[in-house]
Amino acid sequence: MSYTNLLVHLDDTERCEERLTLALSLAQSHGATLTGLFAQSETSGAGIVTRRAGPALLQAAERAKDSFEAKAREAGVKCRWWQLGHGEYGHVISETTICCRYVDLAIFGQHDPNGDNRVPPDLIEEVVLNAGRPILVVPHAGRFPRLGDRPVIAWNGSREAARAVNDALPLLKRASSVLLLAFHTHPGGGEGGNVPQVDILEHLASHGVTAEQERLTISTMTPMDAVLSRASDHGADLLVMGGFGGYGGSLFPLFGRGSNTRQILRQMTLPVLLSH
Incomplete structure (x- = not known):
């Protein structure tokens, strides 16, 4: 692919x-x-x-x-x-x-x-x-000589997130390290909550992509602040995420449709692949 x-x-x-x-x-x-x-x-x-x-x-x-x-x-x-x-x-x-x-x-x-x-x-x-x-x-500032060697995926099980992962496969397959951030909206959500624990990793593995998964609980920090902070810690050179509806709806009810995408488009410091 x-x-x-x-x-x-x-x-x-x-x-x-x-x-x-x-x-x-x-x-x-x-x-x-x-x-x-x-x-x-x-x-x-x-x-x-x-x-x-x-x-x-x-x-x-x-x-x-x-x-x-x-x-x-x-x-x-x-x-x-x-x-x-x-x-x-x-x-x-x-x-x-x-x-x-x-x-x-x-x-x-x-x-x-x-x-x-x-x-x-x-x-x-x-x-x-x-x-x-x-x-x-x-981004409107910075230099990006490499792309996709250390991508981070923002994953919440939504339609948009699923499309973004699939659209990014040609890049993910060439990466040396893939980090998948799976979100919960509150502590104690249970292993079977909104985000399946293994399905997306199995799907990635079927395409030859080995990813490490981290589960993040959103409390005081907005979802996109959490994503950007963890991407920086990881030394990421690409963020993969679903656009607009991907972080609205039932998973993050406190944030309006598209609010997180617009926040990323304002605050991004690394290249971002968006799918809707």
């Missing part, structure tokens, strides 16, 4: 280079084709009104294309280029979401509230929720 088609979101920001480097590394290791998707909001009023890309947006796309194709050639990665027709807010979200449906994994950069962002701030949330494909989000 491997990824054969990857997509990396590109724009005209300096941080774009970091996620492109990571995407090229993934494409190399999996022998995958990498699609560069240029999707950026229009800064020219004329472009927004006419629903056509303005000159500044076209120039930014051309710069991004030249850089993408040159780096792909240098890395020996087969590539293709897509770009949106214009940069109207809703168009960027809807068309980017559709493009992600035609690949195995899409790679995006975390929104930086204090940085130079060229896309809608809710782009990643909308793509995770509606694309039907796993989304790998790269």
